Every structure is written in structure tokens, then in C-alpha cells.
């Protein structure tokens with residue numbers, strides 16, 4: 001069996017896990033022509049590659065998939081290539097070490113914790129707005145606007161621009177959503193990409209003139225302190241903070257809620273004991289991992305479990321598959337919100353471990369608690385559940401619930 005036989009088929013996106021189980025059993029280091037990469041599905045293999053940034057590198061991984069494009073398209077896509085050559089998530093040590101230290105200085109656990117009251121207010125406002133209707137589309141009305149409002153507040157993006165942002169973000173997702181970059185998705189994604197970059201540069205220029213009390217002003221200040229953060233690095237890192245921050249959290253809330261509604265006994269336990277919320281969020285991250293395909297590029301020729309990974313080849317780390325590996329999680333297809341020793345890697349592992357993890361965990365916990373407390377009769381409003389047909393993020397197109 002090959003993964004390529006299943007990519008693009010609706011049933012794969014509805015439930016990819018049987019395919020991942022087969023791949024893990026039959027060919028754990030699998031080559032996909034369509035993705036143009038090796039595909040890892042075993043937990044231990046994914047962790048091993050994340051532990052080894054010297055051989056499995058973050059730098060240049062996007063540029064490589066652009067290299068597969070025809071020459072004419074590649075020139076057009078040059079700004080994207082430049083973008084993906086610098087910045088926090090696109091770099092290895094020592095650049096990564098320097099950038100991570102700078103971003104960590106402003107992205108502290110204390111700063112995130114101080115957002116708690118604000119998150120509660122946004123959650124309550126969003127639920128107040130839908131309550132009279134007795135139903136909502138969780139994705140449109142709650143799971144999307146919540147993280148956008150939070151990340152915009154942290155990053156200093158005016159509320160009037162949120163809708164525009166969504167449009168650009170959807171466009172940018174087109175670039176890689178299928179797992180590989182094609183001339184068609186460059187065509188669709190490039191304008192959004194360029195608009196967002198221009199917008200971010202304008203915002204940075206404004207903060208330089210008039211610093212405010214937000215993360216962007218702090219990053220701009222760091223940039224101005226010397227040559228430790230270049231403007232390109234700043235723009236790219238800032239863009240990563242925005243895009244990494246809401247697509248993933250939105251999917252955690254949407255898919256997480258669906259998982260609970262499909263497992264009434266688990267939902268009942270959580271209702272009966274809200275102190276389980278932290279464990280539950282970890283299990284929901286494992287069970288429907290929001291960011292399913294991460295990747296690295298081989299910095300040298302590597303012998304890996306009997307396969308030869310050539311220098312410069314891409315390696316897809318299938319986080320959603322790793323988080324269902326029976327060797328790492330007993331009975332992995334069972335949702336168990338009290339699961340102990342849950343070592344899931346939904347936030348990655350090692351030096352690139354998600355910098356927004358404390359924030360995402362807090363947002364999700366507040367969101368689920370509020371939903372369950374306010375809507376005792378919460379139920380699925382529509383049986384036709386449609387998953388987005390992409391391999392990088394796993395999420396729902398919509399999720400109608402009634403209360």
C-alpha cells in the first residue's frame with residue numbers, strides 16, 4: 001500500500017488513522033511521490049528526528065519543495081523562498097538559538113498567564129453573541145475568532161483587520177496545505193502572502209514610530225538594539241507567530257469538541273469533574289492532532305531504519321500518526337480524557353517545541369470549560385461532518401452544534 005493511493009480521497013481525510021496504522025506496520029519509513037518526501041509514522045522515529053537537528057534540519061525545508069517547481073514559477077515564488085529562508089521556525093542553531101532567546105524574552109509564561117482574564121472575557125462575549133440563536137457553527141462563531149482575537153491582542157493587530165487576516169491566512173495555507181507546493185497553489189497563495197508581508201512591514205514601521213505595550217513593539221525594540229534581529233527575521237518570525245497561533249488552536253477547539261460530543265461518556269466525566277480539563281486537553285491534542293504533518297530536511301546522507309535518506313530530501317514527521325502509535329500509547333484509538341503519562345508530540349519535541357503551547361492549552365481549557373458550563377444540553381446539530389481535505393492541518397470545515 002502507498003500513501004499516494006489515498007491522498008486526495010475524502011475517506012482518507014475523514015479518518016486517516018487506519019492508513020497511518022498500515023503504513024506504520026508495513027513501511028514505517030515510506031516514500032511519497034506526491035508529497036516529495038519520506039513519511040515517518042512511528043512515534044520513536046519522529047522523536048528521534050526531532051532530537052537531531054544537526055542531521056534533520058529546519059533550514060531551507062520549504063525552499064526545497066519550491067525547487068521542484070518549473071523554473072518560471074520558481075522565479076515568481078522567489079519572495080516565498082526568501083521568507084522561508086530566515087526566522088525562528090525556519091532556522092537551525094546557532095541562528096535558531098539566538099532567535100528563540102529573543103522571542104522567549106517577550107513570550108514568557110508570566111506574560112501568557114496574564115492573558116487569562118482577557119481570554120475569559122473574549123470567550124464569554126463570543127458565547128453571549130450566539131446564545132439567543134440556540135445554535136452555532138463552532139468553527140465560524142467560536143473556534144476561529146477566539147484565537148485570532150487573542151493572538152491579535154498579543155501581536156498588536158487592530159480588530160478591524162481580523163477578517164482581512166483570515167482571507168490572507170486561507171490564501172497562504174493554500175501554499176502547502178496539500179503537503180506539497182504546486183504552480184496552482186502558488187497562483188492562489190502568492191497574492192495573500194505578498195499582501196500580508198506588506199501589511200506586517202507597515203505595522204512594524206508604525207511601532208517603530210510609536211511603540212505600544214505589545215509584543216511587536218518589544219520585538220522591534222530588540223531589533224533596534226543592534227544587529228541581533230534583522231528586519232527580515234523580524235517579519236518572518238512575526239508572521240510565524242500569527243499563523244502558527246490560530247489555525248492550530250482553532251482546530252484543537254473544533255476537533256476537540258467533536259471528539260467529546262462523539263464520546264458522551266467522556267463528555268459526562270468532564271462535566272462531572274471540571275478539574276479533569278487539563279488532562280482532557282492533552283488527550284484531545286493527541287487524539288485529533290491539529291498540526292498533523294511537520295517536516296525536516298536531511299542535512300547529509302542518512303541511513304535510517306534500513307532506508308537511505310539522501311542529503312537534501314524532505315522528511316515528513318506525521319505527528320497525528322505518531323500520536324496514535326500503539327508502541328507509545330496503549331489502545332491509541334480510544335479517547336480517554338484521564339489518560340496518564342500522555343507523552344503526545346502535538347506541540348513537537350526538542351529545540352523547536354511550540355513556543356505557544358502554554359497559551360494554546362490555556363485557551364482551549366477556558367473555551368471547553370465555558371462551553372460545558374453554559375450549555376448543559378450541548379449536542380451535534382448536524383451529522384454531516386466535513387473535514388478539510390488537507391494533510392498539514394487537521395480540522396473541520398464547520399461544526400454545527402445546538403444548545
Ligand code: HEM
Pocket residue numbers: 058088089090100151240241242244245246248249252290291294295319345346347348349351352353354355356357359360
Ligand atoms: C493547539 C495549538 C498549537 C499546536 C498544535 C502547535 C504545534 C506546533 C508544533 C508541532 C511546532 C513544532 C514545529 C517544528 O518542530 O518544526 C510548533 C512550533 C511553534 N509554534 Fe506552535 N502550535 C500551537 C499553537 C501555537 C500558538 C498559539 C503560537 C503562538 C502564539 C505558536 C507558535 C509557535 C512557534 C513560534 C513555533 C516555532 C518554535 C521554534 O521554531 O523554536 N504555536 N507549534
